[in-house]
Each structure stands twice: as structure tokens, then as C-alpha cells.
């Protein structure tokens with residue numbers, strides 16, 4: 058199928074039309090007969106969004122999500138590439154598991170699913186997994202992470218950072234000092250003290266970030282910090298970048314919008330790792346994203362069955378789904394506040410994550426010859442989030458009932474229309 | 479709104495009730511007056527004072543709150559409790575005179591009888607009220623009545639006492655909902 | 657007030673109404689009437705997911721004196737191990753027609769989950785949740801303080817109360833800080849710095865690390881139970897050192913001002929946070945706290961359940 062998209066607005070704000078044929082952008086004049094013409098009425102287009110942090114739960118927890126349902130959720134949210142975190146069962150710590158996940162993504166055929174390999178075997182934090190074999194596998198893994206757990210042992214972290222240099226890989230660190238966060242439930246602050254929920258101090262995150270940027274400097278390796286949540290963490294990254302350290306950082310949509318205030322009714326829908334922080338942290342994260350200190354927005358899409366949220370706070374699982382709300386939250390928190398334009402959105406939700414993951418064919422400019430991965434958004438439209446109408450298999454969105462700006466109307470993956478009509 | 483019992487009539491009614499009580503029980507010795515808060519308690523105190531003035535002694539007087547024994551608890555929001563003060567002599571073997579301001583459906587008195595039953599077994603129980611307005615819903619009658627005032631159900635009888643309301647007066651008005 | 661989940665649910669006037677109702681009930685049930693018919697036909701479930709014989713018995717006695725039907729439901733251990741069981745339990749209670757659930761639970765906020773959801777429609781009374789709150793304990797403590805030191809006043813204005821010990825993990829301390837300050841008392845929290853919650857500086861209280869300087873200045877001193885396992889979590893070096901600095905012993909009792917009262921929510925670790933002679937001294941009102949607890953809980957049950965099924969507040 059070939060397409061001619063009339064009346065679109067490019068990320069830089071200029072009006073244009075885009076022609077797609079054989080999976081690529083082509084000149085409108087070279088379109089063959091029988092193409093489909095879509096009048097977009099001036100809607101915004103973005104290069105297909107890329108998520109560097111997605112929990113797809115397959116293999117092992119298919120009742121919460123599968124690669125196929127996660128892919129559908131992704132394209133509804135405008136993503137054409139997602140990254141499957143390693144904390145499945147079995148853990149994605151061998152070439153076999155990452156190839157399985159990669160092939161499930163191919164079979165679903167809606168978007169690229171790039172597996173992330175575990176840094177340590179079984180996420181045990183003690184023994185390196187076969188990182189080289191995963192890199193050389195059909196899945197071509199470049200991002201390694203024990204996400205959900207911190208790579209706490211400094212020597213092991215050093216070795217991992219060094220080892221991935223062989224194939225230009227990156228270690229994505231879940232920065233959480235484990236002894237300072239034993240049984241922690243929410244941000245340590247006045248609200249945790251009032252609620253009697255065990256606190257999770259900002260320093261537990263910042264101490265690991267500080268240590269790891271210094272290790273990255275020493276080893277001259279690539280480090281990526283997952284889900285930054287504190288103003289202090291932003292400061293450390295800013296400092297590291299001025300020193301030329303190869304560090305990149307991400308923030309999640311929920312940390313750009315929500316604060317620990319939401320814990321006040323003990324509804325675990327707001328329980329997440331790392332926890333929701335303070336208003337001052339939210340503002341520092343937005344500023345960090347706007348000035349480039351934080352490179353990307355990643356969803357940390359974490360589906361959970363309803364039983365694991367329909368219970369006491371302390372018993373509930375950590376995590377929120379986010380693929381279908383991510384772009385809207387970025388528009389609400391960054392674009393509508395004037396902190397960012399759509400070039401910035403394209404940068405943090407597509408170009409930069411694709412570059413960090415070394416994902417070919419993603420995050421590219423919308424130019425003739427490039428693979429046609431593309432998202433169309435009606436930025437003027439608003440929608441009310443309804444957990445029962447989402448494509449993800451789980452309903453644990455904290456945004457149920459929120460009215461958000463920006464409706465994804467079309468997603469093209471490799472030139473195919475995978476969402477919209 | 480119309481005054482049906484001005485202050486002098488209230489005073490006269492109290493003195494008359496005091497006399498009638500003394501007559502019935504042949505002196506103040508064995509009598510315990512229990513007023514139902516709020517206004518019934520003040521009336522009991524006044525009747526006691528009238529009895530004391532006649533007899534020269536100290537008649538036993540106290541209060542009995544009926545809130546926890548009411549049968550209409552579940553039809554309205556919970557009320558603050560009012561004091562229950564039983565005189566030292568207790569109620570066993572006594573002639574208890576319950577005192578209230580207005581006798582209407584009789585439900586308050588039923589609750590008072592239940593509450594009294596929890597406390598002990600008086601020799602007898604009688605009832606003194608300042609106003610009997612009729613419309614009984616239970617087989618209860620007053621033994622000592624200040625004034626019978628025929629009313630329609632929708633009318634509102636309001637007993638004002640100096641101790642609570644700053645003035646002594648009983649009024650009747652075409653009420654809305656009681 | 658449909659539920660009692662936190663002292664924050666109560667206005668100052670509502671708190672005073674509970675105390676006033678409790679004193680009236682104490683007078684009635686200590687004196688003429690042992691049993692009141694008020695809650696006849698209503699069902700109260702004691703849902704205790706954590707051991708606390710004294711609180712359970714206190715609520716049970718309160719409910720029975722008001723003629724309610726009481727069902728004891730011990731769910732110890734089941735809830736935290738299997739997440740869904742609180743919801744299952746709630747739905748069971750709903751099916752049984754419980755008018756109120758008195759819940760004790762190791763998870764902070766569990767009563768909120770019970771009350772906040774569509775799980776059940778009855779009133780929920782928090783009888784202690786994790787390290788969050790224990791509102792009925794605070795109400796009985798305020799009642800005890802008012803009775804001894806209130807000089808007939810409705811509130812606790814001008815009274816000085818010290819709460820000593822493991823503030824960080826204490827639901828009794830949290831509820832008491834909220835209630836006593838709401839009633840006008842001046843509260844001083846005393847503990848080693850490790851046992852204060854984060855941000856305690858913003859609480860409407862005075863903070864002290866030095867018990868001896870606080871002792872002579874207070875009208876009431878409330879000693880909190882210190883759990884032995886805190887020692888293993890490195891909150892203080894040893895039980896002996898804790899007692900030396902923060903235990904109430906004979907010398908400290910003697911340094912109290914002559915009318916001051918000694919309180920403890922129980923159960924006590926005699927010899928750790930309080931010595932036997934301090935607990936048994938003439939100043940101690942610890943036993944009286946227990947009997948006051950029944951009156952206060954009767955008041956809570958009456959005010960929550962004694963009227964029409966309400967959406968609004970206490971009138």
C-alpha cells in the first residue's frame with residue numbers, strides 16, 4: 058500500500074505533504090497509481106515514537122501483557138519501536154530468550170520490539186550474563202539493564218560498563234541503593250511520614266547516579282540512567298555532561314506530572330518504582346528535559362493484573378502502564394507549558410531514544426529515502442483516559458479519568474498503517 | 479404564634495403540680511423527681527423547689543436522659559447525650575415522678591421507662607408534664623398536668639424556660655414539619 | 657462522619673463530642689446502667705489481621721454494652737501474604753450485613769482501602785493500621801488527660817504533653833499529635849534522632865532528644881512501646897543505652913511535676929521504656945486508660961452507628 062498524506066504539519070512547524078511507498082518516504086511525484094490519499098487537516102506528524110523502557114511481561118507473565126498486546130498498545134500511543142525490559146520469567150539473560158522476544162515482536166508485526174538484555178544472570182546482581190551472545194544474536198541487543206533492580210555492586214557495574222564497549226552498547230541503570238530502600242513504599246517526605254508508609258529517600262537514587270557517572274567517566278563507557286525522579290539527580294547529570302561524561306538520562310511521563318500527594322488515599326495505582334516525588338522535583342525534571350540534561354522520555358510501561366493493585370498499598374505491585382498516555386502527558390507537561398515545541402518532542406520521544414539504543418530506521422528525519430516510521434497527532438483534540446478502553450492487557454493507569462491533550466490518529470510502521478484509518 | 483401559657487400561669491402550674499404530688503404520695507419522703515433533659519430537668523428542679531418550700535425538706539431530684547433508649551434513633555443523626563444524674567438514694571423502693579415539658583406521642587416516656595428499668599425497680603412511676611397536647615401513639619397518660627392544650631398534629635408547641643430560653647412562656651404556632 | 661479512619665476525619669468539635677459522650681457513657685455504665693439497647697440488631701465485625709487482644713476486647717466490650725451483635729474475625733497473617741484477601745474479606749463482611757467493621761491491620765492505610773472502595777458499605781473504624789494511626793487510642797488518651805487535668809474544660813488548652821519513644825513507627829504517636837494539638841495541648845516529642853519521622857520539624861510540636869530536660873515541664877508523659885527488633889535495625893545501639901536515655905525510671909518519675917500523670921498505650925516492656933515502679937506508681941493512669949478505652953469506644957460506636965445511616969456529619 059502506498060499513501061499520500063496531505064496537509065500535515067512537520068515537527069518544525071512547516072506545512073507539507075508526505076508520500077509513502079514500499080516502506081519508505083518517496084517523492085509525491087513518484088507515487089504509483091492506486092495510492093491512498095489521506096487529508097490530515099493540518100495535524101502534527103512526528104517520527105515514529107521510540108520507547109527505551111517497556112515491560113512486556115512475556116515470557117512468564119502473559120496474564121498482564123504479551124508482546125502482541127504491548128505492541129498494539131504501543132502503536133495506539135504512537136510508538137513504532139519499544140524496548141522489552143529483561144525482567145521476564147525466564148529473565149532475558151541469554152541469546153535464546155532475547156531472540157524469542159524479538160521474534161514475538163516480528164510476528165506481531167505492529168512495531169519493532171527491541172529486547173533489552175539483563176546485565177546479570179537472573180538479575181542476581183552477582184554474575185554477568187552472556188552479554189556478548191545477546192549482542193551477536195538475531196536481536197542485536199545494545200541496551201543492557203537489570204531494571205527493577207539496581208546493579209549495586211560497584212565492581213560489577215564497572216565491568217559491565219567496560220564490557221559493552223566492544224559493540225557500542227550501553228548500561229541502563231535502575232538507580233536504587235538497596236539498603237536505603239529496604240521495604241520502601243513511597244517518597245520519603247512529609248507525606249510518607251504522615252501516612253506511615255516507609256520512605257524512599259531521594260539520596261538512595263542520587264547516590265547511585267553519582268557513583269555511576271564517575272564510573273562511566275573512568276571507564277569512558279556509555280551509561281544511561283533510567284527514570285530520573287529527583288532534582289538532585291538532574292543536577293548530577295547536568296554536572297556529568299559538562300564534564301563530557303557519556304551519560305544519558307530518561308524521565309517517565311508520570312514523573313513529569315504526578316507527585317507523592319497522590320498517595321494520600323492509599324490507592325496503589327500510584328505506587329511506582331521509583332516513587333512519585335515532590336512538586337519541586339517535577340519542576341526540576343521538566344526543566345532538565347527542556348534544557349537537554351534529560352535526553353529522553355521513556356514510559357516504564359509496567360502492566361500489572363488487577364489483583365496486584367486491588368489491595369493494601371504495602372502488598373501492591375510497583376508500576377503503571379504508560380504507552381497510550383505518554384505522548385499526551387508530554388504535550389500537557391512540556392508543550393502546553395511552553396517548555397518545549399514539537400521538534401523537542403520528536404527529539405525526546407523518538408530521535409534521542411533511537412540513538413541511545415542504536416535502533417536503525419527509527420528516530421530519523423521524515424525525508425525521502427528514509428524508512429516510513431511516523432506518528433500523526435491531533436494536538437488540538439482532548440480525550441478522557443478510560444482504563445477499560447485501552448489496548449494494554451492491564452488497567453493500571455494512574456490517569457484514568459484525566460482529560461489529556463493530543464490524540465494519536467495514525468501510526469505508520471515501515472510504511473504500513475498499523476493504527477488509524 | 480400565640481402564647482397559651484404566660485409566665486405567671488407556668489409558675490402557678492408548677493406549684494399546683496407540687497401540691498398534687500405531695501397529696502398523692504403523702505409527703506416528700508419517698509419521692510424521687512427525675513426530669514428528662516433539657517427542659518424537663520429544669521421543670522423537675524422547679525417542682526422540687528416548690529415541694530421543698532411547702533414541706534421544708536429536700537426532695538430527691540435528678541435527671542434521666544432517654545437518648546440511648548429511643549426507638550427512633552435510626553431515623554435521624556445521632557444526638558449528643560444529656561446527663562443522667564440519679565440521686566444517691568437510687569430508685570429502688572421509691573416513688574419516681576418523671577418530669578417532662580410536653581407530652582405528645584408518648585415515645586420519650588416509653589424510652590424513659592426503659593431507661594428507668596435498667597437502673598432499678600421503683601415502687602411506682604408517675605408522670606408530670608407542663609403541657610399535654612394529645613396525639614398519643616402509645617398507651618401512656620400523665621398523672622400531673624399543668625395544662626391540657628388541644629392541638630392539631632401540625633401545630634408546634636414550644637415551651638420556653640428562663641434557664642434555657644431566657645423567658646417563661648408556652649407558645650403555639652402553625653408549624654411546618656415537627 | 658461515616659468512618660473513623662484518621663484523627664483528620666474529626667473536627668475539634670466532633671472530637672469534643674466524642675469525649676463528652678464518653679464521659680456521659682462512663683457515668684451511666686459505671687453507675688446505673690450496665691447495658692444500653694442503643695445498637696440492638698446491628699452487627700459489628702472485629703477484623704483483626706494483627707494480634708491485639710486488648711484493643712479487640714475493648715471494642716468488643718463497648719459493642720456489647722450497646723447491645724450490638726459482635727463477630728470476631730481473626731485474619732492474622734492471611735492478608736499480607738495474599739494480596740487479594742482484604743478485598744475478599746470485605747466482600748464477605750458485606751454479604752454478612754456488617755454495619756461496621758473495626759479493623760486492625762499491619763498495613764498502613766488498609767482501613768482506607770476498606771472504606772474507599774466499592775468493596776463494602778458499612779462504617780469502617782480504624783483500630784490501628786501499620787505505622788499510620790490509631791484514632792481510638794488517641795481519643796482515650798485525650799479523654800484520660802482531660803479527666804485528670806482538664807479542670808472542667810472541654811479541650812486541653814494549655815496542657816503540656818510529652819510523647820516519648822519510637823515516634824517513627826508509632827501509630828499512637830501520630831494520632832495523638834493530631835488530636836492533642838487539635839484540642840489545644842502543647843506536645844513535645846522525645847526520642848533519639850533515629851526514631852523521628854522525616855520532616856517532623858513541620859509538625860505542630862516541639863522536638864527534643866533530651867528526656868531529662870523535658871520531664872519537669874510536662875503535665876502528662878506518654879511512654880511508647882519500643883520494639884526489640886528496632887535494635888537490630890540499628891535505630892539505637894542497645895536496649896540498655898535506650899533505657900538509660902529514654903526510659904522512665906524512678907529518678908525521672910521523681911523529677912516530674914507533682915501533678916503530672918504517666919501514660920502508656922500498652923502493652924508495656926517493663927524494664928525497657930518504663931520501669932515497673934514507674935508503671936505502678938501513684939502517678940500512673942495506665943490501668944485507667946484501659947477502662948476509659950471502653951467508654952470512648954462506646955461513644956465512637958454510638959456516634960457512628962446510633963443514628964440513621966448517614967452520609968453527612970454528626971449533628
Ligand SMILES: [Zn+2]
Pocket residue numbers: 204205206231283284330331
Ligand atoms: Zn526501573
